[in-house]
Amino acid sequence: MGQDIKSKDLFSEVEFTAEDRQKVQDCIKNSEKPLFFKWRIKSIAAAAVLLFTLAGSLALYGSGTKAFAFSNFPFFDSIFSLFGDEGLQKASNDGNVSLLSLEKQEDGIKMSIKEAVYDGRRLSISYVIESEKPINNYSYKQIDAYIPLNHSEEGISRNGVRDEQISENKVAGISTFTYDYDKGEMPDKIKVDFLYKATTDKSYKWEKDFSFRFQFPVEKSEDIKTIPINMVKQWENKVLELKSIKLSPLTTSVNLRYKEPYNNREPYPSHTIRLIDENGKVLRNLNNWTMGMGTQTKENGQWYSVTEYKEFFEQVEKGSSTVTIQVINGTSNRFKEDTPVSSTPLSTEAAFQMGEMGSIEIDKIERADQTLTIAYKYTSSLAFLNDFQFMLTDKKGEFYHGIEKSRNYLGGGAYLVEEVFPNTPDEGLSIRYFNEKAPELIEEFQMEVPIK
Missing domain, CATH: 2.60.40.1630 (bacillus anthracis domain)
Structure with missing residues (x-):
């Protein structure tokens, strides 16, 4: 059994100089073989959703990500x-x-x-x-x-x-x-x-x-701040109740309860829950999608579908006073059969509209060995609803998936994103993207929640 040691205690007397770091990088560069990156996401309870998503992605984009050097x-x-x-x-x-x-x-x-x-x-x-x-x-x-x-x-x-x-x-x-x-x-x-x-x-x-x-x-590394809240939004004959929010430096968790009259065509209504900070920045879902636990209940002779959403998001910035909860009816329309796919040549002049899901403007392209780093401005009212915004394709039909390196919020629904695309050819690359319809944002259920 290994001893539980805090990293801050172990490294309290260790200093890495620029020369030390360069030596390590040189050693790795000279000794390691090319590396392979594969993206894995799993949620056991939502396996069917995952399989559907992967099937659609593979049909459109081909096989997985290519190799690139660890020295990058x-x-x-x-x-x-x-x-x-x-x-x-x-x-x-x-x-x-x-x-x-x-x-x-x-x-x-x-x-x-x-x-x-x-x-x-x-x-x-x-x-x-x-x-x-x-x-x-x-x-x-x-x-x-x-x-x-x-x-x-x-x-x-x-x-x-x-x-x-x-x-x-x-x-x-x-x-x-x-x-x-x-x-x-x-x-x-x-x-x-x-x-x-x-x-x-x-x-x-x-x-x-x-x-x-x-x-x-x-x-436990940090204390959790629990904010018990009983905030209710009602729209037509549907009710959304926010029961609590819990905050830590690692996680923001939200507990919601949704109720609507039972419909045998859709006994378990599907929604996507989004969390936005007070500056408008999207806090990503740690599990990459929303999953509710549904049941049916009878009240005053009427049957209802009830869904409990216990969602976990990135941490709220320290000192924030409010967060906003958004509810989307259903999920992304990306993999529907009638969603068209478009392409445009990769260049620093490239700019394109992804249907109703926002726009992208390529800002910078840098190459190191066989790896491209692409910086782009991404503007959307439904930012990061999907895992990726675009992919690259070459003349042979091979596809290249980006790995996010950084993401900075610029305000006004705009982000500056840097992605690494490994093992890409020197020329002949195009951007492939969806012209996607936006899902319905249920504005009547939007909540601005105090967290101080």
Whole structure:
């Protein structure tokens, strides 16, 4: 069992000079083989939605992301700081993550748990998998975390997984679990039972599977501010109730209850919940989509469909006084059959309108080795409703998916975004995008909520 050490304690007396960083980068550049990036998102309870989305994406865009050199990465001290969202990066930079030294090995596969952070609502774990044989078409199969509470195992509700193949024989990743405990606040210290199952070659006839299980304690990094709210919006015969908001430096969680008369054609109404800060910046959903738990109830002789939404978003900036909740009827129209797809040549002059979903203006294009970095201005009233805004395609029909490097809010619904596109050819690239209809924003359900 590894010792639970805070990163801020470990690095309190360590200084990295510019020369140190350059030496590390040079060593990596000279020793590592080209790397492979694969994007993985998982929500067990919403598997059908995920499969539908992936099927549509693959039909339009072809196979996955290409390789690019590790030397193009900035220097980093942790997986959280490199692959993590804004909350994880901040926790890593502030030294509020637990550094774990846990390792297991079997049949030529070694897995190491590197970091963990827990704020009472969210648990994130980083890890590295190493294989003696080359990894081909890596895919996780099952990732679970359980926390014993009140002498019974309580399952973590949902998880988002990001696995990146960082060399021919190595994968690094982050699993994030979001949890809502109806019986009160989660304890300050928890014991995590973490299960990870994957295959190093999904295309292999028998699939080269492996499985590891780790148990370790984690202490709460920050206190959670709970804001009990009973705010109700009514529109026609539909009711939306905001029950609470909980804030931490890692996470913003929102608890909503939606009720409408039962309709047997749509017994479980589908909505997308969005969270906007007081400056108009979108706070992204940590699980990448909205998932409600639906049921039916009878009141005064009338049957109703009731959906509980317990959503987890990026952290609200410290000192903010309000947030705005938006409700969208349904989800994105991106993968509907009648949504047209367009293309335009890649250049710094490129500017295009994505139907009703906003516009993009290419600002800067830089090339290092076989990797493109593209900076663009993205303006939309429904920003980041989709995981990606566009992809690149070459003359052979190969597609290249961008990896977000930075995202800065400019105001007025506009963002300056930088994305890295690995292993792209020197010429002949085009931008491929959707001319998408915007889903219905239910303005009657919009709530501006005080959080101070």
